[in-house]
Amino acid sequence: xxxxxxxxxxxxxxxxxxxxxxxxxxxxxxxxxxxxxxxxxxxxxxxxxxxxxxxxxxxxxxxxxxxxxxxxxxxxxxxxxxxxxxxxxxxxxxxxxxxxxxxxxxxxxxxxxxxxxxxxxxxxxxxxxxxxxxxxxxxxxxxxxxxxxxxxxxxxxxxxxxxxxxxxxxxxxxxxxxxxxxxxxxxxxxxxxxxxxxxxxxxxxxxxxxxxxxxxxxxxxxxxxxxxxxxxxxxxxxxxxxxxxxxxxxxxxxxxxxxxxxxxxxxxxxxxxxxxxxxxxxxxxxxxxxxxxxxxxxxxxxxxxxxxxxxxxxxxxxxxxxxxxxxxxxxxxxxxxxxxxxxxxxxxxxxxxxxxxxxxxxxxxx
Amino acid sequence: xxxxxxxxxxxxxxxxxxxxxxxxxxxxxxxxxxxxxxxxxxxxxxxxxxxxxxxxxxxxxxxxxxxxxxxxxxxxxxxxxxxxxxxxxxxxxxxxxxxxxxxxxxxxxxxxxxxxxxxxxxxxxxxxxxxxxxxxxxxxxxxxxxxxxxxxxxxxxxxxxxxxxxxxxxxxxxxxxxxxxxxxxxxxxxxxxxxxxxxxxxxxxxxxxxxxxxxxxxxxxxxxxxxxxxxxxxxxxxxxxxxxxxxxxxxxxxxxxxxxxxxxxxxxxxxxxxxxxxxxxxxxxxxxxxxxxxxxxxxxxxxxxxxxxxxxxxxxxxxxxxxxxxxxxxxxxxxxxxxxxxxxxxxxxxxxxxxxxxxxxxxxxxxxxxxxxxxxxxxxxxxxxxxxxxxxxxxxxxxxxxxxxxxx
Numbered sequence: 001x002x003x004x005x006x007x008x009x010x011x012x013x014x015x016x017x018x019x020x021x022x023x024x025x026x027x028x029x030x031x032x033x034x035x036x037x038x039x040x041x042x043x044x045x046x047x048x049x050x051x052x053x054x055x056x057x058x059x060x061x062x063x064x065x066x067x068x069x070x071x072x073x074x075x076x077x078x079x080x081x082x083x084x085x086x087x088x089x090x091x092x093x094x095x096x097x098x099x100x101x102x103x104x105x106x107x108x109x110x111x112x113x114x115x116x117x118x119x120x121x122x123x124x125x126x127x128x129x130x131x132x133x134x135x136x137x138x139x140x141x142x143x144x145x146x147x148x149x150x151x152x153x154x155x156x157x158x159x160x161x162x163x164x165x166x167x168x169x170x171x172x173x174x175x176x177x178x179x180x181x182x183x184x185x186x187x188x189x190x191x192x193x194x195x196x197x198x199x200x201x202x203x204x205x206x207x208x209x210x211x212x213x214x215x216x217x218x219x220x221x222x223x224x225x226x227x228x229x230x231x232x233x234x235x236x237x238x239x240x241x242x243x244x245x246x247x248x249x250x251x252x253x254x255x256x257x258x259x260x261x262x263x264x265x266x267x268x269x270x271x272x273x274x275x276x277x278x279x280x281x282x283x284x285x286x287x288x289x290x291x292x293x294x295x296x297x298x299x300x301x302x303x304x305x306x307x308x309x310x311x312x313x314x315x316x317x318x319x320x321x322x323x324x325x326x327x328x329x330x331x332x333x334x335x336x337x338x339x340x341x342x343x344x345x346x347x348x349x350x351x352x353x354x355x356x357x358x359x360x361x362x363x364x365x366x
Numbered sequence: 367x368x369x370x371x372x373x374x375x376x377x378x379x380x381x382x383x384x385x386x387x388x389x390x391x392x393x394x395x396x397x398x399x400x401x402x403x404x405x406x407x408x409x410x411x412x413x414x415x416x417x418x419x420x421x422x423x424x425x426x427x428x429x430x431x432x433x434x435x436x437x438x439x440x441x442x443x444x445x446x447x448x449x450x451x452x453x454x455x456x457x458x459x460x461x462x463x464x465x466x467x468x469x470x471x472x473x474x475x476x477x478x479x480x481x482x483x484x485x486x487x488x489x490x491x492x493x494x495x496x497x498x499x500x501x502x503x504x505x506x507x508x509x510x511x512x513x514x515x516x517x518x519x520x521x522x523x524x525x526x527x528x529x530x531x532x533x534x535x536x537x538x539x540x541x542x543x544x545x546x547x548x549x550x551x552x553x554x555x556x557x558x559x560x561x562x563x564x565x566x567x568x569x570x571x572x573x574x575x576x577x578x579x580x581x582x583x584x585x586x587x588x589x590x591x592x593x594x595x596x597x598x599x600x601x602x603x604x605x606x607x608x609x610x611x612x613x614x615x616x617x618x619x620x621x622x623x624x625x626x627x628x629x630x631x632x633x634x635x636x637x638x639x640x641x642x643x644x645x646x647x648x649x650x651x652x653x654x655x656x657x658x659x660x661x662x663x664x665x666x667x668x669x670x671x672x673x674x675x676x677x678x679x680x681x682x683x684x685x686x687x688x689x690x691x692x693x694x695x696x697x698x699x700x701x702x703x704x705x706x707x708x709x710x711x712x713x714x715x716x717x718x719x720x721x722x723x724x725x726x727x728x729x730x731x732x733x734x735x736x737x738x739x740x741x742x743x744x745x746x747x748x749x750x751x752x753x754x755x756x757x758x759x760x761x762x763x764x765x766x767x768x769x770x771x772x773x774x
Contacts, residue, residue, distance in 0.1 A: 058458055058738075058740065059436070059457075059458040059459070060440070060458050060462060073772075077744075077747075078747075078748075078751065078765075079747045079751075144606075145606075166606065168754060168755060252550075252608075253750075254549055254550075254608070254750070254754065255549055255754040256549075256750045256751045256752075256753065256754030256755055257747055257750050257751045257754075258751075258754065258755075268743065269740075269743070271432075271433040272429050272432075272433070272739065272743055273739050273740045273742075273743035273744070274455070274458075274738070274739040274740060275739075275740040275743075278740070
């Protein structure tokens with residue numbers, strides 16, 4: 001009898017006040033360390049960086065306020081402006097070409113060709129190389145004296161000129177070739193997985209209706225692969241923003257300053273020029289520009305049926321990603337130990353994935 | 367008898383310090399052949415005192431090593447001693463109380479009298495206290511000329527900058543690159559600085575670099591320097607190398623007529639077996655204005671809690687500037703010693719020229735001592751853009767003057 005009473009009491013309490021915060025208590029306890037890490041290390045680190053970008057910090061961080069001086073100087077510096085326009089050029093080209101090439105390769109492999117496994121492996125292999133190795137390999141390939149140009153000339157085409165890395169107008173395309181070579185294999189694999197997920201019946205139905213292969217891809221398959229495209233887009237976009245090691249290895253910003261990128265500006269002004277304030281201002285601008293681009297996208301993507309809490313969550317997510325990047329760079333430069341930032345980054349990535357699932361789950365159910 | 371005295375001296379030294387044999391980790395970025403040989407002279411001298419030299423070489427240039435060194439000091443893991451360029455690089459570390467005050471060692475060793483030029487010691491001094499020990503002098507004001515390249519073009523080796531520019535066309539006609547120039551900002555900025563001292567003269571250079579006088583930077587003397595730089599840019603247009611030693615190699619092989627580079631280039635010539643005077647000629651101050659800047663390397667000693675280590679640090683500081691160590695180190699490094707009272711008669715032609723200029727007192731403080739790392743980086747960025755593009759002399763000068771005006 002007492003048991004029954006207890007149950008009814010619990011039921012009554014539950015009916016009175018269903019506190020969502022205490023649902024799945026174990027899962028929430030388990031995620032406390034990550035929440036703390038995110039709040040202290042990433043959000044805290046971001047705020048610290050933004051605050052110090054208004055200071056005149058040189059070698060050591062200090063809070064001697066200079067207002068917007070660092071930002072004024074930043075936007076008057078030709079190197080920063082060149083960095084921004086380089087990143088925009090690289091970003092747009094890389095986004096379009098990687099998606100196109102990745103999808104075309106995947107579609108070709110999807111036509112049930114012989115030796116698919118071999119081609120898939122070949123296309124994916126570049127992704128296993130680090131950006132540093134990729135950069136140096138392509139620096140050699142594009143070197144006019146013993147690379148591609150020399151090879152074609154030895155074949156007999158004496159006047160052949162292909163020397164993108166030594167010309168300020170074309171150097172970004174030299175970087176682009178290496179970046180796409182490295183990145184399109186992964187996108188191809190993701191696209192291929194997406195294509196394999198398309199039901200065979202769809203193809204049969206399209207064939208019955210007499211729709212051509214290309215038209216089927218464009219009109220039916222691609223719209224069905226929307227989530228796959230979004231995943232690819234996020235992967236490519238994050239790769240673009242953190243473009244740094246490829247440039248350092250392949251051109252080191254040259255010739256002159258014609259292939260500089262924002263991340264390199266941040267690093268060099270923080271450590272080589274011993275001007276932390278300027279570096280912080282530049283990294284804050286990177287954060288702001290990404291937020292400006294991503295918030296409308298996040299709103300469009302998750303906007304329908306998304307409550308204000310989730311919208312704020314999305315903003316936090318964007319901030320976290322960027323803060324993660326900045327934290328990794330700073331930790332790497334300061335501690336020399338790759339392990340710590342790597343672990344941090346993995347935790348961060350895991351948390352982001354979990355959070356995305358959580359948000360998506362809520363949208364689907366709500 | 368000589369041997370006996372040496373042995374006695376050695377035992378005396380060992381017994382003097384045996385009570386406090388200390389391991390000191392010394393970080394530096396001297397990793398090329400000649401540089402490593404020079405460091406081993408330091409290490410041998412220190413080990414001979416009964417202490418232990420723990421070598422902390424950091425590969426890569428100063429740009430790579432400095433952030434590592436600074437982050438270790440800031441992170442509470444200080445090394446026993448570290449190389450840095452004297453000047454403003456360590457200023458904030460000293461202000462933050464992270465560097466050991468060496469004033470007592472300096473007074474005991476009478477550094478104020480023996481260090482020549484005295485600007486080296488001034489670079490180590492902040493608020494009347496001395497924080498580093500200068501170990502050598504490196505100057506940028508040298509032009510290296512290839513005898514072979516000029517012989518191939520049927521010309522005499524020029525003796526100054528004007529003769530050199532006049533011979534550029536003939537060199538080009540003979541298939542040579544007149545001026546080898548590595549495509550990196552610091553090299554381009556260095557060469558520009560050398561041209562400024564030679565062409566605009568010492569007073570204008572000092573007004574711009576030491577007093578940050580933007581009017582002089584925008585004025586007619588510097589306009590001439592920028593005109594000369596435009597001409598030099600055309601002469602260097604066919605250099606397709608990045609690193610300074612690759613550019614030096616073009617001079618060694620006779621592929622290029624000349625290179626403007628600091629005296630560390632001499633190490634490359636001697637490794638290649640070239641002889642000063644017969645295979646190559648060096649022109650300090652471009653043969654126009656024989657003045658050397660006096661940058662160089664210095665050792666700093668981060669503050670340590672352990673009194674035994676602090677004592678050893680001071681002992682090492684005194685050792686690095688002692689006459690014997692100065693001679694053996696600088697002969698291996700190819701740099702000039704920081705004291706004028708020692709015998710350097712075994713040095714080669716070019717080093718002798720440098721010693722004479724030092725003795726005559728024709729010296730300038732180096733760029734590192736005048737401009738902060740921040741300003742230097744901004745100017746290097748400008749120079750990288752200027753040398754690799756087609757920016758006009760007037761535009762470059764306007765931007766240069768603006769950077770000088772905002773220098774801190």
